Amino acid sequence: MADIDCHREMTGFHRNNVTLSNKQQAEMRTRRDAGRTRLKNGLDEAKKPQPKEVHSQGSYQMRTMVQDGDNDYDIDDGAYFAYDDLKDDDGATLTPLAARQRVCDALAWDGRLKQEATVKCNCVRQVYAAGYHIDIPVYRIVTTKDKNDHPVEYYELASGDEWTRSDARAVTRWFNGHVGELNAGESDGSQMRRVTKLTKKFARRAVWKNKTTSGICITKLVVDHFKDSVDRDDKALRETWKAIDAELQKSTEIKHPVLDIKLASAGDQEVTFFRDCLSDALKTLEVLDKSDCTRKQAQKVWDDVFDTDFFTKQPNDGGDNGSKGSAIKVTSAETARRNDGGGRFG
Structure with missing residues (x-):
């Protein structure tokens, strides 16, 4: 497995194309x-x-x-x-x-x-x-x-x-409570928030957003199945998606985070649409598992998944378009910081 480290590109995408300025x-x-x-x-x-x-x-x-x-x-x-x-x-x-x-x-x-x-x-x-x-x-x-x-x-x-x-305030307390618990331990709660936003961004491309499931359903799925990865938002995102996909293949039922009701029932059409899109994305990302996968190829599949050209526009190590290996890493303290002079938001 090549294990191309696209953390730099993923956090840059989150900073510039996902989080609000x-x-x-x-x-x-x-x-x-x-x-x-x-x-x-x-x-x-x-x-x-x-x-x-x-x-x-x-x-x-x-x-x-x-x-x-x-x-x-x-x-x-x-x-x-x-x-x-x-x-x-x-x-x-x-x-x-x-x-x-x-x-x-x-x-x-x-x-x-x-x-x-x-x-x-x-x-x-x-x-x-x-x-x-x-x-x-x-x-x-x-x-x-x-x-x-x-x-x-x-x-x-x-x-x-x-x-x-x-x-609804109880739902906010539920989510922020999970973020706080992760931050108090060894995991990065802010990474879970970033993975949540990246997943919502994936699901809400222009031609999908009227067909896919709600933000609260996506948030519940991410919280339930979040897989952290230190300094690797790309890996955390992919592993979380794998866990969500495995669950949704069994049932599209999603329970409310604080009430004894369902956000979605088995067979829900919008959750099914999201699941199918997620499954297709995971198949696209299987290129990353090939031993000869290059950074250029890794960037291309992430572009395909997010329907963007952001990743392939980022520089490759050493300027070689076909190079392998890890990108320069950034610390989690900087991953949610925008370049417009602002502070953290997410």
Whole structure:
């Protein structure tokens, strides 16, 4: 086995083509904050109660967002209302649909946006002309008491026609907890985050992203099957993909990370599509196992896998296009650092 070390190229690809730049991060915060201001002003205009809490969630909060050529970014920003604040003018408790509609109406209060907010099954979506959208899941805060008569809060999501117990922040804590556990031991938790983003980038090429599975499904698969490799993101990625593929060949069922429900069931079409794409990628990468594999060939197969030309544009050792051997290594402290003067993001 040649074992061409493409860690340098992989971390460069992550730095330049996958992780968000400082400018993009700032734009995300600005968009999120603008959405919050619009919601606040709209509820004030309608003389309706404000949410008790507003929390970013999903890939934005887990720092696993990836670059998208179409600016197709999904920012999740949950609105958590006190139970008694989600009532109509007659004092009746709002249905899940009515709660989402109230938030939707608030976002459209001044009519200044070209695209009106729309009510979805699990959220209210505001699409912006630049291509990105903000999803606002609507929650109500339910307070009960435990066996010792102490108050306990939990959250219910306005999902379809039902209030469903849910809290996306628990998913963020689950993911960040795994990162922290790895960082506390011998493994690099940041490598797991990079492998997560690289896998999402692979799955979301332009012709695939409307067919493949969700970001949370991919994240769950990576966390469950992550294989670390010191100073070798290329090897960690490939070995993690092998483990995911082996599992998905048995079943496409994916369990929710914190709730006793399924993210995907056996036979799920989107997970099946992702599995098939992953299997094809692993077959392409078998070139790396050949004893006569050159660095140029290794770079070419990684280009094929990610549908890019980034890898073959990187220099070969000694300037020989057919050379074998290891690339210059970079330390994990630098692998998530961009070259635009920014700090770590992922």
